[in-house]
Amino acid sequence: MVNVVVSSAGTSGPRGNSILTGTGAPSSGTGIDGDWYIDNTTPSALVIYGPKTAGAWGSGQALGGGGSGAGALLAVNNLADLVSASTARTSLGLGGAATLGVGTATGTVAAGDDARFTNARTPTAHASSHAANGSDPVTPAAIGAYTSSAGTTLESRVTTVENTALTKTDNLASLGSAATARTNLGLGGAATLNVGTVTGTVAAGDDSRLSNSRTPTAHKSTHATGGSDALSPADIGADAAGAASSAVAALSALTQTVVKSADEQRVSTVTVADDLHLFASLEANSTYRFSSTLLFDGPETADASITYTVPSGATGGWAPNAGTLGTTTPDGSAQIKVAARQFGSNSDIGVMASSASLAGIMALPRGIIATGATPGLLRLRWSQQTTNASPVTLKAGSLLEVVKVSGSAPAASGINLDTPLALPSDQGLLAWTGDPNDAGHVTAQSNGGVAGRITLTKVQIRKQITWSALWIGLAGVDTAATLANCYLGVYDASGNLKGSTADLSAQLVNGSNAKGISFALGSPFTAAPGEYFIALLLNGTWQTNAFTLKSTGAGITVNCGLSAPRLRYSNMLTGQTTLPSTLDLTQQTTTIINTGWASQWYGIS
Secondary structure (H helix, E strand, C coil): CCCCCCCCCCCCCCCCEEEEECCCCCCCCCCCCCEEEECCCCHHCCCEEEEECCCCCCCCCCCCCCCCCCCCCCCCCCCCCCCCCCCCCCCCCCCCCCCEECCCCCEEEECCCCHCCCCCCCCCCCCCCCCCCCCCCCHHHHHHCCCCCCCCHHHHHHHHHHHCCCCCCCCCCCCCCCCHHHHHHHHHHHHCEEECCCCCCCCCCCCCCHCCCCCCCCHHHCCCCCCCCCCCCCHHHCCCHHHHHHHHHHHHHCCEEEECCEEEECCCCCCCCCEEEEEEEECCCCCCEEEEEEEECCCCCEEEEEECCCCCCCCCEEEEEEEEECCCCCCCCCCCEEEEECCCCCEEECCCCCCCCCCEECCCCCCEECCCCCCCEEEEEECCCCCCCCCCCECCCCEEEEEEECCCCCCCCCCCCCCCCCCHHHCCCEEEECHHHHHHHCCCCHHHCCCCEEEEEEEEECCCCCEECCCCCCCCCCCCCCCCEEEEEEEEEEEEEEEEEECCCCHHHHHHHHHHHEEEEECCCCEEEEEEEEEEEEEECCCCCCEEEEEEEEEECCCCCCCCCCCCCECCCCCCCCCEEECCHHHHHHCCCHHHHHHEEECCC
């Protein structure tokens, strides 16, 4: 390039050469020899002339930097004028994923932070953010594209064209660094990878592994107690830890098994005495069965006497289930004593001495006990049957097993020890006064006989329930009766009213109600185990004897062995139009039921 020097002193020299610009081709009079001329009629298609020689400009040549020369790429075309885009991608080292859009369908690739790889969800498309005027535009300069500047000198333009321009046919193969070009294009690591399922590939947008049907990796530890996604026993239909143990413990509480810890002897005595080990506790008002396994060793001439004692008031009996006196032949014939005896009554049994082949003789007594109001002990007592200086020994390991079969079960066990042939739960009820299959019927007597009187029927609740309704059985309905102030209610053992129905008068004269029918209590209540009394109050005038209630037994016999305040069937008071809040159950009487009434049947739900 020729330099032009301007000085503030000295004689001006001849004009130096210049780069001239204009529109259209230069005329012969334009410039001097050595000048260059640029035709900028079309800025995107500049044409250069020169240098001027012998007064002539010669033919113009198109500039590739800002024009559309056949061998140059135009920045404004954004690589659209490549001869082969696929070859250019190969030159850039791009993989199959480079031509795919980011998405979730077939023919797309999954974004690196695709929500389906995590617990987040699908991101929005963002390619537009890199376009011109986008939120994150990629400029031509950022991707190495050529741009022109009107202020750039021709020399810099020519140098750029000659040294850095790419040709269409080259398809980007001449890039100095494909990696740098990818960076300038804003391409990520996935751009050089193909779509696939192995290491070094990217997943397709519809890759089956992105669906919820894929098999999860092992993760059971997350569901364990204390894990990040713990499950409770109820979540998988299991009982809580210890539930089985609690149930077993409750059942175990019904059974007492006592094992004799040491041998015990009787020498020269025929007076029965308490065994030191074999005894068990009995609760009041309960029923038990018991059995013993007793191993005796001693001379046949001594034999043994055994008996059992129980608390005062207990009834039942026991049988020795042992050989008769003088049993001497181990494998011979012998009588077994099975006659039931009273408690405290001795039974004489045969004893056998141990030998090389015998351990002695086994007695297997068993019995049943029904205790009264007094608790106490079941105890084995025994002695020699015939006094003998040689000892009779009851061997260690002998045992007594006692099982409670009726009475209060262990607290919170939920065990019902009284199991009739039919249970209330068989018919969706919580309790009843008796199996409805056994119910007869009883006539609701005249106005003068029952009106204003309260009849009470006792029911035993064995475990806590929520008492919501009462069931009765109407064997017949007097549709011509005139009734008013008729109620059902429930009293506890202290005589407190726990709940009552609304007035039932209309229902009791409805002919369609001659069946088992339920009546809701005004407010349900929680009933703890114990005795309760169902109260019936009737008021009105009957036209016939058709109004009849189902019953479970005759009034005269239902109270056998009982007295107030624990009568199973009774009546109280006169002139009542509502159920009082309390009753003095010591005032129970039987003035109505002894005239023909029977204990009504009731169900509870």
